Amino acid sequence: xxxxxxxxxxxxxxxxxxxxxxxxxxxxxxxxxxxxxxxxxxxxxxxxxxxxxxxxxxxxxxxxxxxxxxxxxxxxxxxxxxxxxxxxxxxxxxxxxxxxxxxxxxxxxxxxxxxxxxxxxxxxxxxxxxxxxxxxxxxxxxxxxxxxxxxxxxxxxxxxxxxxxxxxxxxxxxxxxxxxxxxxxxxxxxxxxxxxxxxxxxxxxxxxxx
Amino acid sequence: xxxxxxxxxxxxxxxxxxxxxxxxxxxxxxxxxxxxxxxxxxxxxxxxxxxxxxxxxxxxxxxxxxxxxxxxxxxxxxxxxxxxxxxxxxxxxxxxxxxxxxxxxxxxxxxxxxxxxxxxxxxxxxxxxxxxxxxxxxxxxxxxxxxxxxxxxxxxxxxxxxxxxxxxxxxxxxxxxxxxxxxxxxxxxxxxxxxxxxx
Numbered sequence: 001x002x003x004x005x006x007x008x009x010x011x012x013x014x015x016x017x018x019x020x021x022x023x024x025x026x027x028x029x030x031x032x033x034x035x036x037x038x039x040x041x042x043x044x045x046x047x048x049x050x051x052x053x054x055x056x057x058x059x060x061x062x063x064x065x066x067x068x069x070x071x072x073x074x075x076x077x078x079x080x081x082x083x084x085x086x087x088x089x090x091x092x093x094x095x096x097x098x099x100x101x102x103x104x105x106x107x108x109x110x111x112x113x114x115x116x117x118x119x120x121x122x123x124x125x126x127x128x129x130x131x132x133x134x135x136x137x138x139x140x141x142x143x144x145x146x147x148x149x150x151x152x153x154x155x156x157x158x159x160x161x162x163x164x165x166x167x168x169x170x171x172x173x174x175x176x177x178x179x180x181x182x183x184x185x186x187x188x189x190x191x192x193x194x195x196x197x198x199x200x201x202x203x204x205x206x207x208x209x210x
Numbered sequence: 211x212x213x214x215x216x217x218x219x220x221x222x223x224x225x226x227x228x229x230x231x232x233x234x235x236x237x238x239x240x241x242x243x244x245x246x247x248x249x250x251x252x253x254x255x256x257x258x259x260x261x262x263x264x265x266x267x268x269x270x271x272x273x274x275x276x277x278x279x280x281x282x283x284x285x286x287x288x289x290x291x292x293x294x295x296x297x298x299x300x301x302x303x304x305x306x307x308x309x310x311x312x313x314x315x316x317x318x319x320x321x322x323x324x325x326x327x328x329x330x331x332x333x334x335x336x337x338x339x340x341x342x343x344x345x346x347x348x349x350x351x352x353x354x355x356x357x358x359x360x361x362x363x364x365x366x367x368x369x370x371x372x373x374x375x376x377x378x379x380x381x382x383x384x385x386x387x388x389x390x391x392x393x394x395x396x397x398x399x400x401x402x403x404x405x406x407x408x409x
Contacts, residue, residue, distance in 0.1 A: 017220070019212075019215075022341050022401060023405045024212055024215075024242075026213065038341070104357075150354055156300070156358075157354065157359070160291060162362055163288075164287045164291030165274050165288075168370075172369065175295050199217070200217055202217070203217040
């Protein structure tokens with residue numbers, strides 16, 4: 001719709017107003033207050049946004065190391081056991097010809113987490129060092145990061161289902177490995193990291209409405 | 211006035227036609243919407259979702275047969291498998307993501323929208339509950355669980371015979387109603403109703 005005829009030409013923050021995250025009511029204070037309409041905590045900008053983002057990011061990264069090194073699934077067949085890590089599972093699937101499944105797991109468990117680590121770090125660094133990156137690019141990167149984050153949980157659910165389903169005693173049984181624990185942790189932490197990053201900060205240095 | 215949720219740009223709030231969307235002049239995100247019959251439709255979709263979720267949890271989900279041995283699981287069995295292999299907290303996490311959070315979200319929506327729909331009066335706890343429903347949303351992962359199920363099916367199909375049970379279909383329906391809920395849910399209409407009648 002026609003844009004500029006209904007804007008004020010400045011952000012709420014510049015006008016000294018803080019919007020309620022839920023009901024949208026504007027408050028004439030940038031400090032934390034309780035929303036007069038719905039009672040939610042209102043902050044002009046999320047407090048400690050970058051600190052929280054980095055803290056969760058680091059936790060996610062730390063958890064991602066054992067997630068890749070430790071086995072996520074232990075399969076026992078007639079006395080012999082084999083352990084699979086995320087990557088060895090993908091390779092085994094690809095070798096057995098299940099290209100599609102291998103691709104889905106590769107994307108969900110490796111591409112998405114790595115993309116998220118890179119994007120979040122890039123966005124946070126761009127704020128620290130005032131990089132010359134367009135607000136629209138940063139806005140898009142942040143939206144992508146928030147959107148793809150949850151999909152990494154696929155592998156956790158796959159392991160849980162296989163472990164529950166494949167319980168045929170000595171013939172064939174599957175147990176979850178410690179790696180999947182670390183992987184789930186990593187996903188949760190990176191999701192928290194992405195939501196801690198206040199996207200409105202990307203726009204604080206710009207002034208035009210284009 | 212209204213500030214964009216994504217970039218904080220201030221706009222005058224205009225009255226828009228039912229069914230249309232106002233977008234931010236700076237970042238082009240949705241600023242506010244006015245969806246038709248939002249309360250009725252969201253309530254209907256949530257009620258349907260609740261029924262399907264209860265069905266998905268109580269019916270058998272998948273069954274596996276190999277060399278005469280059979281194993282049948284429900285959604286809850288998949289979670290208890292984690293619990294039983296000493297992955298206690300991962301089991302709790304999965305229980306929360308697949309069962310508790312979707313259930314809590316649907317119950318809150320049903321309770322609050324029911325009271326709004328039948329004009330039973332607005333209380334402060336309804337605002338609090340709606341805030342939780344919105345916070346929970348990204349953590350309710352039934353649709354991701356479903357993709358996990360499909361992947362597992364393909365993975366095992368070479369090892370054993372697999373059959374899907376009724377819970378599989380009701381979970382599929384649940385994904386449909388969840389999507390429907392977010393399509394017809396109009397947060398502006400609902401928050402306006404919640405806050406104006408309270409004041």
